[in-house]
Amino acid sequence: MSIEFDCTNCGQTLSVDTSEAGEQAKCPSCDVTVTIPSSQQTLSTSQEANDTIYCTKCGQQNRENDYKCTSCGFPLHDLDQPKYVVADDNTLGGLIPYKNAKALWAYYCGVFSLIPCVGIPLGIVALILGIKGLKYANVHEESKGKAHAWVGIILGGFCAISYTLLIAITVTMSILKN
Numbered sequence: 546m547s548i549e550f551d552c553t554n555c556g557q558t559l560s561v562d563t564s565e566a567g568e569q570a571k572c573p574s575c576d577v578t579v580t581i582p583s584s585q586q587t588l589s590t591s592q593e594a595n596d597t598i599y600c601t602k603c604g605q606q607n608r609e610n611d612y613k614c615t616s617c618g619f620p621l622h623d624l625d626q627p628k629y630v631v632a633d634d635n636t637l638g639g640l641i642p643y644k645n646a647k648a649l650w651a652y653y654c655g656v657f658s659l660i661p662c663v664g665i666p667l668g669i670v671a672l673i674l675g676i677k678g679l680k681y682a683n684v685h686e687e688s689k690g691k692a693h694a695w696v697g698i699i700l701g702g703f704c705a706i707s708y709t710l711l712i713a714i715t716v717t718m719s720i721l722k723n
Contacts, residue, residue, distance in 0.1 A: 550582050550606070553599045580604030642690030648678025649690060651697025658704035665708045671701025 549560045554577040566583045580603050596609045605616035613620055642648050654671035658664045675697030682691045
């Protein structure tokens with residue numbers, strides 16, 4: 546009895562004795578070493594023949610839609626790549642730097658430092674967080690938030706200095722009046 550199988554390289558139909566199943570053989574057409582399948586499965590229709598492929602590593606017969614060889618696990622097909630890859634989602638990630646929390650907090654502290662009673666401490670916090678957020682945005686480009694960090698630095702620094710000078714001027718004026 547014989548086993549008939551196709552060469553995995555050139556497609557030439559080969560026939561060997563069943564006692565050689567699982568061994569290596571050279572294709573007489575292309576001189577590529579192929580593994581002889583362990584069992585012969587008779588294909589009744591041409592449709593079944595078209596639905597069958599052989600593993601290039603071990604020679605095992607597999608169905609066309611199998612991703613990996615059922616015997617050795619070797620990939621039979623490349624993974625399908627997605628047709629469209631989204632590089633930039635253009636959502637609020639560009640407006641709100643949710644990946645750079647320091648820059649975002651610097652922005653809000655800078656805005657709220659405009660309130661006179663809490664302007665000095667929030668301005669100092671905005672300045673420090675703005676510097677840290679800017680450094681983080683420079684290292685991690687995908688995090689964004691440079692504009693928010695700059696708003697925190699400029700607005701926080703301006704408010705902290707302005708309110709400090711305003712308090713100093715007010716205290717100095719009250720001392721000079723007495």
